[in-house]
Amino acid sequence: MLSNPVYDPYQILTKVYSEGAHLKQAIADTYIEESFRARTVRICYGVLENDGYFDFCIRRYATKAPKLAVRTILKISLYMLIFMDKQKYMVTDCAVTLCKKLGKNGVSGFVNAFLRRFDKSEVDESIPKGAEGDAVRFSYPLYAYKYLKKEYGERAEKIASAKSGGVSVRFASGGFAEKYLQKPHVCSAFENNFIFENFVRDDGYDRGEYTFQSVGSIAICSVVEPCESLLDACAAPGGKSVLLAEKCKNVTSFELHGHRVELIESYVKRMGVQNVTARRMDSSVFAPEYAEKFDGVLCDAPCSGFGTVTENPDIKLFRKEQDFVSLQKAQKEILDNCSKYVKNGGNLYYSTCSLFERENDDIVEGFLKTHSDFEVERIDCPLAHEKKKYGLQFLPDTAYGAGFYVCKLKKK
DSSP: OOOOTTHHHHHHHHHHHHHOOOHHHHHHTSOOOGGGHHHHHHHHHHHHHTHHHHHHHHHHHOSSOOOHHHHHHHHHHHHHHHHSOOOHHHHHHHHHHHHHHTTOHHHHHHHHHHHHHOOHHHHHHTSOSHHHHHHHHTTOOHHHHHHHHHHHGGGHHHHHHOOOOOEEEEEOTTTTTGGGTTSSEEEOSSTTEEEESOOOOOHHHHTTSEEEOOHHHHHHHHTSOOEEEEEETTOTTOHHHHHHTTTEEEEEEEESSHHHHHHHHHHHHHTTOOSEEEEEOOTTSOOGGGTTOEEEEEEEOOOOOGGGTTTOTHHHHHOOTTHHHHHHHHHHHHHHHHGGGEEEEEEEEEEESOOOGGGTHHHHHHHHHHOTTEEEEOOOOSSOOEEOSSSEEEOTTTTTTOOEEEEEEEEO
């Protein structure tokens, strides 16, 4: 019996839409027919990447807003029609069959009529002009697209439409990459880091021969100076701590939540690293025992995450404009507090996975106004970037889909 390709994606996306689950966790928590896993995962990511556009499609053809379950079935169906080139009769039959299986016989007629009537060219012609239309086409929250437009002008379209460059894999030193390089890949700007079209995890991962780490995360580590003692202040899941342990004698990793401390410890153990110590600590609250203890402190602060939407499309769904107020407060508090842990002559690094000045240069500027004992040090990086007033901005259209920011501050 053939599998209904709509069913597994429906189970996963229902957890995202109705329960607010993150997509990666929803996939991990849902039983999926293993032989169709790749198809299911592709559909789930594709639906969320195009969620805003699909909402517009549904508004264009539905006289009233359908309930969540029906909307979810329609979005999966639209993805299969538009991006997987499936036959309309097949997609319609699968959608109607699922409606009936879910006990929603009353809406199966509506779903059938909607999909038979749907015409992409007709929808596209009705998309408005300007920023509002761009936000629809790129499935980007309108407020966030306006931020992009204000800061990057015409480049906003390329940033908003950027796709993931592939799977970023960082190999441990020792030639472990060689046996994998027959797979389609590109070499990144960093040693032992390759971007693969597809990469299936095997036993080498458990042996610590490689790990999955964003090229932006690696770029941030690349600007950190080798030193005796380093604090990674917001460290989970541990990728930066592990990489920085290669050039820093001792790394201390702070993380607020206990289960995330365990993530760091697990990561460190898997990669066979001996010089990383994880601590459950709130990086926004001063701990006197760490005052002026570190040669370097990295604050990879909590942020809006818009630099990672190519890998985490649910961010576009859940992140609200009002969230920036609390995020900026946290960013300022963490940077201010962690500056107290830097030795005289030491370095303070501030980074985010945000595209927006309000979370990046603006935070640094505010910090400098109240901390005259710190000054900006210019940095460079082999990965494509823009030089901002204080730091470096990596953008997803030129950095394999990754968007990050980093700034280096020296304590006088």
